[in-house]
Amino acid sequence: MTVEALADKLSLTTLCMPEGDREIEGGYCGDLLSWVMSRAKSGDAWVTIMTNINVVAVASLTDCACVILAESAEVEPAVVEKAKSQGVNLFVSEKDSFILCAQIGALLS
Amino acid sequence: MSDAVTLHFDVDGENFTSAGEASVQVKKTLRQMGFPPDVIRRVSIAMYEGEINMVIHAGGGKADVTVDSDKIHIVLADKGPGIADIELAMQEGYSTAKDNIRSLGFGAGMGLPNMKRYSDHMQVESAVGKGTTITMDIYLS
Ligand SMILES: Nc1ncnc2c1ncn2[C@@H]1O[C@H](COP(=O)(O)OP(=O)(O)O)[C@@H](O)[C@H]1O
Numbered sequence: 483m484t485v486e487a488l489a490d491k492l493s494l495t496t497l498c499m500p501e502g503d504r505e506i507e508g509g510y511c512g513d514l515l516s517w518v519m520s521r522a523k524s525g526d527a528w529v530t531i532m533t534n535i536n537v538v539a540v541a542s543l544t545d546c547a548c549v550i551l552a553e554s555a556e557v558e559p560a561v562v563e564k565a566k567s568q569g570v571n572l573f574v575s576e577k578d579s580f581i582l583c584a585q586i587g588a589l590l591s
Numbered sequence: 592m593s594d595a596v597t598l599h600f601d602v603d604g605e606n607f608t609s610a611g612e613a614s615v616q617v618k619k620t621l622r623q624m625g626f627p628p629d630v631i632r633r634v635s636i637a638m639y640e641g642e643i644n645m646v647i648h649a650g651g652g653k654a655d656v657t658v659d660s661d662k663i664h665i666v667l668a669d670k671g672p673g674i675a676d677i678e679l680a681m682q683e684g685y686s687t688a689k690d691n692i693r694s695l696g697f698g699a700g701m702g703l704p705n706m707k708r709y710s711d712h713m714q715v716e717s718a719v720g721k722g723t724t725i726t727m728d729i730y731l732s
């Protein structure tokens with residue numbers, strides 16, 4: 483499933499989607515950046531409540547397919563700009579991490 | 592073989608928002624050079640953790656990366672407070688990060704262990720009050 487299709491199915495709010503045709507291959511959920519950095523895989527949909535700009539660096543370095551910010555977490559415009567410039571797909575949702583992961587899991591299986 | 596490629600970065604300790612920039616740049620360069628994803632991933636993790644440590648623990652520093660024919664060599668040097676007990680600092684979960692840093696998702700105490708795990712060789716030299724220099728090699732098989 484592509485990032486764009488996932489965003490549509492989960493009714494995510496798009497903050498930026500520079501690479502909407504990327505394929506989602508799996509998922510990861512976590513807020514501790516070192517943990518995510520060493521565990522998230524290329525092509526993952528990463529669900530987190532962290533919104534600071536370092537999220538973009540971690541997303542870019544792990545090469546995850548998209549970042550989904552749970553529970554309507556608020557984002558600074560600079561973070562969205564950074565994501566756009568680094569080709570990181572960034573979304574926000576009012577759902578919590580558990581619900582998002584459960585729904586992503588169901589869509590991928 | 593062509594000459595080694597070298598990259599140098601001044602890692603800003605004040606500007607927390609640009610943390611990770613050097614690592615992202617290295618990753619892009621390695622990708623352009625056509626390195627396998629596994630090598631890029633290991634370099635990215637090791638370098639990012641070291642870069643973040645210089646920002647959150649040492650007020651910034653310098654990063655030098657050399658891409659050789661047989662290995663990628665990373666040197667991270669800072670003039671921060673140094674590490675008193677390196678063995679303790681290397682333990683998973685050990686962190687002296689303050690709450691404001693933790694609230695940003697750092698301070699899991701996984702940085703040094705990750706650097707060790709994802710590099711083939713790592714050396715930590717540190718003197719209290721003088722600074723820390725970390726050297727890592729990722730071999731290209
Ligand atoms: N460059 C450095 N300068 C001074 N202290 C450091 C440096 N790098 C790491 N440390 C010390 O080692 C501890 C463990 O580092 P690390 O494993 O990366 O965990 P974390 O950064 O999450 O605290 C840090 O909390 C800090 O006390």
Ligand SMILES: [Mg+2]
Nearest residue numbers: 640644702703
């Ligand atoms: Mg660290």
